Amino acid sequence: MPTSNNDNAYSARSIQNGLMAGYTAGIAGTIMGHPLDSMKVLLQTNGGASVSGVQRSGASKAIPPATTMALTRASSSTTAATQSSSAAAKVSTVSMARSGSSQQVMVSQAPGSILGKRSLKTLYAGVTGPLLMTGILQSLNFAIYDSVRRVLYQRQIQLEDSKDSKPGDYLHYDNLSNVAIASFAAGASTSVLTSPMVIVKTKQQLMVWGFRKAIKETYHIGMNGKPQFLSGMRNFYTGFGVHFICDALGRSMYMYTYELLKRKLAQVKVSERQSSHSNRNGVSTQNLSVPERMLCASISGMTCWAFIYPADVIRSKLYSKSLTTQSSLTTSDGIQMARQMVREQGIRSLYRGMGITVARAGPVAAAVLPVYDSMLEWVSS
Numbered sequence: 001m002p003t004s005n006n007d008n009a010y011s012a013r014s015i016q017n018g019l020m021a022g023y024t025a026g027i028a029g030t031i032m033g034h035p036l037d038s039m040k041v042l043l044q045t046n047g048g049a050s051v052s053g054v055q056r057s058g059a060s061k062a063i064p065p066a067t068t069m070a071l072t073r074a075s076s077s078t079t080a081a082t083q084s085s086s087a088a089a090k091v092s093t094v095s096m097a098r099s100g101s102s103q104q105v106m107v108s109q110a111p112g113s114i115l116g117k118r119s120l121k122t123l124y125a126g127v128t129g130p131l132l133m134t135g136i137l138q139s140l141n142f143a144i145y146d147s148v149r150r151v152l153y154q155r156q157i158q159l160e161d162s163k164d165s166k167p168g169d170y171l172h173y174d175n176l177s178n179v180a181i182a183s184f185a186a187g188a189s190t191s192v193l194t195s196p197m198v199i200v201k202t203k204q205q206l207m208v209w210g211f212r213k214a215i216k217e218t219y220h221i222g223m224n225g226k227p228q229f230l231s232g233m234r235n236f237y238t239g240f241g242v243h244f245i246c247d248a249l250g251r252s253m254y255m256y257t258y259e260l261l262k263r264k265l266a267q268v269k270v271s272e273r274q275s276s277h278s279n280r281n282g283v284s285t286q287n288l289s290v291p292e293r294m295l296c297a298s299i300s301g302m303t304c305w306a307f308i309y310p311a312d313v314i315r316s317k318l319y320s321k322s323l324t325t326q327s328s329l330t331t332s333d334g335i336q337m338a339r340q341m342v343r344e345q346g347i348r349s350l351y352r353g354m355g356i357t358v359a360r361a362g363p364v365a366a367a368v369l370p371v372y373d374s375m376l377e378w379v380s381s
Contacts, residue, residue, distance in 0.1 A: 014150065017379045018143035025372035026138025029364045037360060038205045043353030044316040045206060133197050141190045142372060145255065148182035149174060171376075172284040176263075180256040187251030188244065195243050196236035202319040217323075234328040239318040241331030242311050250308040257300035258369055259285075265292055286377075293373060294366040301365025302358050309357060310350035314338050 153170035156178065170178075196218075203214045219232040237243075262285040270283045288296075305312075314334045321337075322329055341349040 015143050015147060017376055018146035019139040020379050021372045021375035022139035022142030023135040024375045025142065025368045026135040028371050029138070029368035030134045032364055032367050040353050040357045040360060041202055041205045041316050043356055044313050045320040133193075137190055137193055137197070138368075140193075141186045141251075142376075144189050145182045145186035146376070148185050149178055152178040152182060172263075172286060176256060176260055179259045180252045183255035184248050184252035187248040191240075191244050191247040194247060195240055198243065198315075199236055199238060199319055199322075202316060203323065206320060206323070231328065235322065238322050238329045239315060239331055239334045242315045242318065242334045245311045246308050246315060250304050253307055254300055254304040254365075257303050258296055258365075261296035261299055262288060262293065265296060290370055290374070293370040297365040297369035298362040300369070301361035304365075305357050305361040306354070309354050310338070312357070313350050313352060317341075 149170050153174040156175055199218060200211070200214045203209060203218065204211065207214070207217075209217065218235050220235070263283070266283045266285045266288060269288075314337055317337055318329050318334050338350065
């Protein structure tokens with residue numbers, strides 16, 4: 001990538017370039033991947049009809065009427081479908097247990113019945129928030145990632161006392177540990193902003209709500225009719241520790257694997273040509289074709305999701321459960337939920353819907369990362 005020798009580790013222009021490239025990549029990934037993301041959430045939560053909620057004692061903890069009505073309609077629809085089927089074990093199983101003021105409803109459906117009820121239009125439920133925000137958040141994420149990589153590369157060449165390195169070399173010759181650290185920092189920084197968006201999106205996908213309704217139902221109102229600001233805001237950070245793992249650790253593995261595969265592929269191409277055009281840290285990935293970059297991106301996306309998928313399942317389960325409880329669910333609740341799932345259903349329960357997720361990760365990553373690469377190189381030229 002052409003760069004000036006006078007470039008610093010980061011500058012206003014480099015940050016602007018990262019923002020533009022990240023925004024373009026984020027929009028491309030949202031449009032391509034949202035329907036498959038909806039299918040993943042539906043499979044993880046048994047079609048959105050799986051509601052596991054506990055109403056605490058006391059009138060002040062009553063479930064908001066709007067949420068109760070929506071859940072009642074979902075439960076009634078599921079019950080009717082169950083009664084009309086002769087193969088109830090393959091379609092749905094409804095069990096209810098009551099004790100004092102507590103009530104629990106669990107619904108389990110076969111994958112075919114879950115996805116067969118959704119049209120392409122409903123699979124795009126919840127796309128409004130990501131379309132409005134994902135481009136902005138991805139641009140911020142990639143800008144942080146790019147800037148941290150630049151800073152770490154400057155430190156790297158100072159430690160190596162290299163005089164022939166250029167600032168632009170970081171895209172091809174920086175240490176892979178720099179990539180892992182920079183992407184972790186970017187994911188961790190933006191996780192505070194992405195948590196509310198993911199929660200609202202998931203509830204839209206489960207309940208087929210509008211954007212405003214999902215926000216209102218998340219930020220519910222107390223019995224005195226006045227907004228409970230602090231408790232309402234906490235609802236947008238349900239199980240934040242689990243979300244942090246998905247965003248920060250997942251992002252680190254995602255970008256690390258992508259850069260590793262690109263460099264390995266570039267080395268293979270150089271070896272095949274018996275070329276000696278190599279740098280001290282390897283060979284440049286700049287001459288990789290778009291299909292080759294897409295291949296690397298697809299593999300990195302699938303690898304990342306295979307690693308963090310159990311955490312993503314718990315995250316979706318927590319968001320689903322939050323539909324019927326006034327209490328703010330925490331990371332500890334997520335850990336207890338994971339233990340219960342493994343104890344009652346086995347380790348496979350943490351991988352429900354993984355096939356759809358892997359299928360989604362490939363094409364989405366193939367769109368996002370090469371678009372980011374190409375756009376960054378174009379605006380920086």
